[in-house]
Amino acid sequence: MDYYDQHMHTYFSFDSEEEFENYLKLSNKFVVTTEHLDFHNPITHFQNNYPDYSAYSKKIEELNQQYSNRLLKGIEVGYTQADSKSIKEHLSSQEYDIVLLSVHQNGQYDFMEDAVLEHSLEETMEEYFQLMLKAIEDFSQANVLAHFEYGLRRYNVSVEDLKKVEPLLKKIFKKAIENDLAFELNGKSMFKYNNGHLYEYGIDLYKSLGGKYFTVGSDAHVAQDYEHHFKEIFEVLKQHGIKQLTVYQKGKPILVKRP
Template sequence: MTYYDQHLHTHHSYDSQADFTDYLDNSTGFVVTTEHFDVANPVTGQTDVPDYWAYSAEIEQLNIQYGNRILKGIEIGYYQPKEAEILAYLADKTYDLKLLSVHHNGEFDYLDDFVADMDFDTTFSRYLDELSVAIDQNGKLQAHVLAHFDYGIRLFDVTPEALDKHESKLIEIFQKMIAADLAFEINAKSTHLYHHLPLYTYALKMVLELGGTLFTLGSDGHKLEHYELAFDELKTWLKAQGVHQLVTFQGGTRHFVTI
């Protein structure tokens, strides 16, 4: 089996217009989408939640046409004050793939323009604290993947040395991620559109040294142009870092794929 994108959005996410068929017609194997679930989203001023029943109905219909190629997923935007709402939504739903993310802190989304003018260390420190709390709840959330560890600093153009100051917190986060069986995501949008590949090289080395074995590759695509963005290049890069297997998720089972 060839590896397939583990982070993808369609019109079931508040910020995407893509259709399943955009991806299906341009690939041959499985397609899994991970739709945004962002409670109390400061970007839109509301809770953005996929309509699970509409999502499931569309997938069911397309799976007849496309030979069961579509899998279900969600990207949980964790926000601690609304944890009860998150858990209530997830309680009666099943997914092949659940990503765990932190996008906002109730006040702002970390991709809001003005974040770029904020102090790097203060911003990263705050974001890592929020990420740490999110991982602590994974016993309840049951996510499979820790998405874009660098989301909080995507707007900062920094070298890996800037992360040194936060090394102990990163180690603690990655240790907890590994203990929670969360895979570490290589986010192609971060590496190639926000130019954070050197930060991923730094973090991946750390995760490997801590004994991490679960890795995913996701484009975080919201449109066809970003589907499996730079995957060939990233697979070569992964092998150079000593990672030869990536993981996918299907019906509660992990599958390892040699790259």
């Protein structure tokens, strides 16, 4: 099986209007969308945003008839501790091929909002990674740790900066590895937000602790971004000695050759 993009959004996400067909047209491989679940989302005035599961499943079933079963189901869970119980209840009757785990917010603001800049990088790193640790400890049904540097995107962060929280990062990655979570290389983070250096550090740290699962995701919200920069990302993985990537189907990891 060829590796395929495992992080993208359609109109089932609050911040995308893209249609499945526009992704399907771009390849003959599996297509999986990972729609946003963000409860009390600061970006939408603290609304609960999540895909309409029955409409999503129905649409995928229809498309699978037309596109020879190439569609899979996914979700990107924006975890908060306050919503932990409702997230789990909400998901308990739903089935996904892949579940991404993200920390987007702290209950007051999304880490991409201006409000984050009222805090120093050191404060935000400590807060954000503590939230991530709790998320991983609590939400064991996730498959992938998505965009691990999301909370730091509004700052200019060097590897030296990140090393200041290395003990905390090690805790996070150890727990992630214990729970079989893959480390995601997020194309948007690496190229739009220029945090590729943080991922190079992250790959090595994750690997040094015994991590074997890696995914690559474009985080496309429009079809033009499908598999954007994948060539460069595969090259980075090659340079760091990663020969295999992981795809998830029915929640089970499948190792495939890095292209």
